[in-house]
Amino acid sequence: MAVTTNPASRISNPADFGRVAVVMGGSSAEREVSLDSGRNVLAALKARGVDAHAIDGIPALLDALRAGHFARVFNILHGQHGGGEDGVLQGALESLKVPYTGSGVLGSALSMDKPRSKRVWQSLGLPTPKFVALARGADAAAVHAAAHTIGFPLIVKPACEGSSVGVTRVFEEAQLDSAVELAAKYPGDLLMETLIEGDELTVGILGREVLPSIHIVPKGAFYDYNAKYVAEDTQYLCPGLHGDAESELRALALQAFDALGCAGWGRVDVMRDRAGRNWLLEVNTAPGMTSHSLVPKAARAAGIDYEALCWRVLETSFREGA
Secondary structure (H helix, E strand, O other): OOOOOOOOOOOOOHHHHOOEEEEEOOOOOOHHHHHHHHHHHHHHHHHOOOOEEEEEOHHHHHHHHHOOOOOEEEEOOOOOOOOOOOOHHHHHHHHHOOOEOOOOHHHHHHHHOHHHHHHHHHHOOOOOOOEEEEOOOOOHHHHHHHHHHHOOOEEEEEOOOOOOOOOEEEOOHHHHHHHHHHHOOOOOOEEEEEOOOEEEEEEEEEOOEEOOOEEEEOOOOOOOHHHHHOOOOOEEEOOOOOHHHHHHHHHHHHHHHHHOOOOOEEEEEEEEEOOOOEEEEEEEOOOOOOOOOHHHHHHHHOOOOHHHHHHHHHHOOOOOOO
């Protein structure tokens, strides 16, 4: 695959960004991760001379924007319902004509909704695990019938959350009810999908540049919240694959990203089964930027340090033709 690469920088003078709001925190289930990401991004932008300031959550941001305090927004909110990853914030910023980083309304909303993402991929013939979307509050009979449609082992998760929040691997029917109970603690519907046993990989996208893949090797059974943000023993192999396998994975990631109308930057999560087949899981449109996060690791492998990465992401607020 010939990967399209952005020029190293479109903006050379930090003053060209104007006063930048780095919006973080918010009220989603991923608040703490977002605050961690935001502090790192803020420090990196300031180190490069950007006039950047922290804002906690969407209401405070909109008040500041209406008062004319900021020229653009670096969105590092994660998740939905008070996170800035579900299209709601993007719509508000569009209405105020304030430029912002990352995907627009459609790409953000569609990526946050895993069942709809998967339906788009299926319509285009892109590989994604077999799944059933379950309405919130579905009765036990419907849940167990869906599980038999999917077959064990399977995954149960909230349909619109990230960071492995509320996710359970289910190997037998006796584990099913507790898995559904956990996922139902979060807003929205549920998703049940085939558990792909194999290697977990992720691919970062920066502009039109597809970064090297990362093969995630957690010490535990799978890459859960603890392995992502707390544990120090998770291994990250970058690039995750080599040769044609790496090229094919990166091409698939870009196809998946484009199919959902995403733009700017993001991360595509994939499972690779024992037979070497890739299966699309989800797209993150405002990925983590913590010390444990994956896009910074992939960028580093591509020769882009953390400060340069934050600068490049901020450049995505300049839309094509703007």
